[in-house]
Amino acid sequence: MPFTSPRSSPTAILGDDLITVVKLLHLVRQHAPRQHPQVDPMAYPMLFHLVAAPKRVSALAEALHSDVSTVSRQVRTLVDLGFIDRGPDPDDRRAQALTLTDEGRALLLAIRDDRDRWMQGLLADWDPDDVAQFSTHLRHFARDLETSLTTLTSRTTS
Template identity: 60%
Template sequence: MPDSITTPTSALGDELVRVVKLMHVARQRAPRQHPLVDPMAYPLLFTISRGPSRVSELAEAVHADVSTVSRQVSTLVDHGFVSREADPDDGRAQVLAVTTEGEDLLLALRENRERWLQGLLADWSDDDVRSLTTWLARLRGDLEASFTTTTGRTDR
């Protein structure tokens, strides 16, 4: 497509496709923080660290199927990173909470991610990093809203 026809959103779409692909490659090449835990389960651990939640709430928060999340949570529980506790609001149900071992894993994940990003963005100014963070947060918010609204837009 000639550049004269390219719109800002089509250029953005092209860049997003490239970035998503490269992030996928980066994730595949990254060493596992724990040899027995699938890195796809790490977002669950980060989400649970915000506060105890049921598997169904966790699945909704990470936009995944309950059966997939349940399987990944079982692995986290089996390795001692997450515990199952009685739900204080409904004793028949269980909530998930991060254990001390899980907190240690989260800390290591955050440190490794920050070290990687610092190397990747070494030539960026702090203002550029802050701007990217602001724009990504806005894009994430609009993307999440698009899953729950008919307009796909958030109010500003």
């Protein structure tokens, strides 16, 4: 139960609720079955970011808000398992870009299908308009959070 007082502001209550949700999502992730026994679920977001277009490791790390060494280690595993290919960067042939293989796309589809089934079960008693509204608000929050993060990181690197 989140800590609230009669004078808690809406943003304080939201902050408490977000902490609860983040912790619960972390627990769900720990207990969810893996789509592939050798792929750490922490590497799944890489597949989502590579579906749109090839990316360099540095661009992938930036998109994931992670450091290059961690991403490189996870990429190595995904390459070894055949889910990602390394090839020439279309913008700079001297550099390498990462792309999803057919097996990587199949794994991504399986992850999305499982997540969709889980979300449908979780939100089964929600009105579809409430789900759509929640999604709209969540995207808005994510954009603002990312903007805030960009501002914070530019302050710490200057």
